Each structure stands twice: as C-alpha cells, then as structure tokens.
Amino acid sequence: MSHTPISVFIITLNEEKYLKQVLENLSHFDEIILVDSGSTDKTVELAKQYGATVYHQDWLGFAKQKSYAMSLCKNDWVLNVDGDEILSSDYVAAIQLAVDKQKADAYRLYFEDIFWQLPMSVNSKKRSIVRLYNKNKVQFPTDRLVHENVKVSKTAVQQSMPGLVTHYGYQSTEVLMEKQNKYSSLKAQEKFNKGKKPSWLKLFMVFPVMFVKAYFIERMFLSGRRGLVHAYISAMYGFLKEAKLHELHFVEKNRSNK
Template sequence: MIKASVFIIAQDEEKHIKRVLESVKDFDEIIIVDSGSIDKTLEIAREYTDKIFHHDFENYATQKEFAKNLCANEWVLNLDADEELSDELKNEIVQTIKSNDIDALEVKISTLYLGKFTHKYGKHIERIRFFRKNSGFYPQKLVHESIKFSGVCKKAKGLIKDYGTQDLQTQISKINAYSTLRATEKTNKNKRSSLVKLIFVFPAIFFKSYVIRRNFLNGRAGFIGSFINAFYAFLKEAKLYEMNLWRKK
C-alpha cells in the first residue's frame, strides 16, 4: 500500500466516484467527506473505504480542510470525485515519499471537454494536490479554493484527469453558480464593479484562453471553451455590478 492518505469531498457523484476510487485503491487510507448524497455515491464508496464522514456543505475550502484534517498519514493527496489519478503521477507520488526531499507536487489537470482532453501542448491548470499534511491549509474561499502552502514544491510530470465538465450543460450550470459565488466574495470585500472591466474583460479573457493558453490546439472544442471562459469572466463582473446596485437600495 502507498503510505499516504487520499481525501475526497463528494455529493451525488455516482456517475464518477468509482473511477477515482479505482485509481487510488492501493493507497493506505481513503477519506470521503460527503455533504448529503441521495444517489448511490455512498454505496459505491463503501466498496473502497469505511472512512466515510458527513459534513454539511459550507464552501469548498471548508469541506476540503475538514477532510484533510481527518487524514492519518504525513502525506496527503486531494482529488475531486470526478477526477482520476494517472499511473504516471501515482509512480511519482511513490518516489516522492521514498526520496523524502520535497514537500509537495504541483500537478497538471487535464480536462475532458466535448470529447477531448486538454492538448498535451496546451496550457494546463496546475494545482498543488499532493503534499505533507502539515505544510498546507485551505484558506476561506467560496469557490476556486487552493492550498496555501509552505515548503519545497516540484512540478509533477504525471496528470490528474478531470471528467467533471464534459458537456456544455454542465459547464454553463457551473459558471452560473460559480460566478454568483465569486461576485458574492467581492461584494463582501466591498469591491466595486468596473465599467472598463465590464467592457474589456470578455475579449481579454478570450484572447488569453484561446491564444496564450493555446486552447486553439483543441480545435472547435477549444474555441467554444474559450468563448465560455470569457463569458464566465464577464458574468462575474456583471453580477458584481448587480450586487452593487442591491446594496445601494
């Protein structure tokens, strides 16, 4: 067994969770924190671990910090319920534990979108996902949570595969929910909407996504994804403007 703990937060993930659990079944400990699944998520999870806990959902950062703190091992790996650990990354994790000379691995996320994973020469999202438990924590954030980390970090060669945004309906539902959360965060910090940003954020983010992040390598799927990324950025600013108006009333 790989001497590390895997922690996963989940709710109603029967479509995906077996895949991620299969990819980590040879880890020493698997922690599942569920926030109220009503499908077969827990039934599937019990085939792989008896360390299943309930925690009412507050925000993603709180859920992950709660799950991380339940882990018994020095090394921890965070995966989402709709992800999958690649064999190459698993081997790197084993070598990292064995060598014991760094404190974390920053990992590329390859997303399956409209039938294609992120092109190998495209710009992947990168996140610290494997680390020493006591070297990092999740600061409070409503969405797009990330670990605040101190120590020596190395970029991994292996990938995490993300199956959570395969179709347009799912993506649009997510950006609608996430844009509200991001606008709420900014409103709570007394941030004001900017007319300049409202005008230019769409073309700027489209250019960044399609050209700088090399999404053009993904063909039509890359064009569609970049367009929706740009709309997400616009939506966050538009909702911030709307929330600013509500506060004035």
C-alpha cells in the same frame, strides 16, 4: 524502501458516475477519507466498497469542507482528489515515489480536461493545482467561497508532478457553462463580502481579454471548434463574475436609497 503513508481525501455530493474509476487506483494509498454532504445516489455505497472511511458533513463551502476533510486524515502527507478526477496506476506509483524521496513539501498536479468526450490538444496549456502536500505546510483559505486552492507555506519546497490527471468535470458545453455560472456567482459574492468595488473598465474589457488569453495564449485554438467554445465559456466566466459584482452593489445602493 518503506513507503511514506499517504492519505487521500475527497469531498462528494452525488459523484457515482466516475467514483468507481476514481477510487480503483487510490486504494493503493494508506487511507481514503471521503466526506459526503448528502448524496442521494450510490456515492456512499461505492466509497465503502472501495475501503474509504465515509463521513457526513452538511455543506460548509468548498474551502471549509476540504479543510474539514483534511483534518480527518491520520497521515501528514495528503492527496486531494475530486470525485471526477481519475489517476492512472502509473500516476499513483509516481506520486508514492515522489513522496518517498522527500525532496519537496508540496506538489503541483496537472489536469487533462475532457471536453466533448475528448482531451484537449496536447499542446494547449493544462490547468495545474497544488493537490499533494504535507498538511503541516499548507492551509485552506476558508474566507474563499470558490477556487479554494491551498496556500502553501513560504518556507515549503514545491515541485511539479509529471503526467496528467484525467478530469471529467467539464465534459460538455452545458456542464461547463453551469459550473462557470455557479462559480462566478460565488466569486462575485466573495468579492462583495470583502468590500471589492466593481469596475466599468473591467466590465467592458474582461471578456475580450480573457478570450484572447484562453484562445491564443493558452492555445485553445489547437483544439478546433471545441477550443473556441471552451475559450468563449472561460471568457464568459470572467464577464459574469464582474457583472454579478456590479449587480450586488447596484442592488445594495438602491436598497439603501429607499
């Protein structure tokens, strides 16, 4: 059976740390499109060494940057990977087989987040994102500033890919907290731009609710103290998002009253 051609697209900014491992197995696909927004490390050099076609694009925001990268792909079937996500050779083969069978239009991938240099418990809930799809069946929500997961057509058939993608983007307490701080700012600004009003109740309740969700429902407690720290940071993201939305409205109101 001939293989259905698959394009991989990646957006990068200073991703040299894991990029070699990321690209090694992706080279089995038909093409790799890498859109860089101004790396000063060896990201572009490494990408070219592994056969990626490299484009430069000043940062447009997560959704717009990924949408642009996808538009450069020559094939209908595309796989979106970040510069710190590693797919094993067996996982790459499974992706190719799934696409060849043509039983779905989009596939949800599950992620193993490395935290404090180790995976979380095998029995904790794993993050999942639709990352493999026929690009004619999806679109990026370009009004979003963060959490830019594609919107899949209502008529599209979705399935889940077995196995896990290894993700190193949350590897330490410092890095995870920095990212959640950044993402909460973007999400609060997005809500503010859309006219969403802040809530006193949510400001008060969002931290304990999200902590219970992460620690107990998503079973982070199974990872010991690592899970406790991870759950606290997850809850802090929810609190910061709401706190920053309050701040934006507070500042705007004070400005208009002057």
